[in-house]
Amino acid sequence: MSPVHPHPDRRSPLVLEVHELARRTGAMKQVSTTVPAPADLGIHMIGVPHGSDIELGLRLEAVTEGVLVTGTADVQLHGQCSRCLDDIEGEASFDLQELFFYPGHEVEEDESVVVDETIDLEEALRDAVVLELPFTPLCEEDCRGLCPECGVNLNDDPEHSHGQRVDPRWEKLADLGGDAPN
Ligand SMILES: [Zn+2]
Ligand SMILES: [Zn+2]
Structure with missing residues (x-):
């Protein structure tokens, strides 16, 4: 049985319309947009401040099974050095890649789907950023x-x-x- 996917919140800036791609395999759409960072995008010592600008440069491509999203998310980082506890301020770029399956496709728990002709990038963004953040961030390599x-x-x-x-x-x-x- 497929897991239940809630209906998209169209007010969320991370929900994108994909109806233009209309299941035409090979159809493509470029998206360049700045969105506010969702809450809790980070791990305990470093993360993306809630509401800070995230610049998304994405390519949405209709493939046989769904919509393939590839691109980058440029974010601000705020954290604390795990050695000296000084503040860390910086910027980072993360690669995003996620296939959103069309409805009707049997998907696993952690897979994404197209819901009501939209895709919700929040989970993909979260995975791309959070999994790449250092557990022990440093202000300098040789702090x-x-x-x-x-x-x-x-x-x-x-x-x-x-x-x-x-x-x-x-x-x-x-x-x-x-x-x-x-
Ligand atoms: Zn001392
Ligand atoms: Zn330090």
């Missing part, structure tokens, strides 16, 4: 992280170490008769 003893950010203070009674910089300043740095 030094935090001092395990006092938690100071080692990127800001690469010479940082413990076990000395007096910080050498303070000693130097003391010699010069200056004030200790704050």
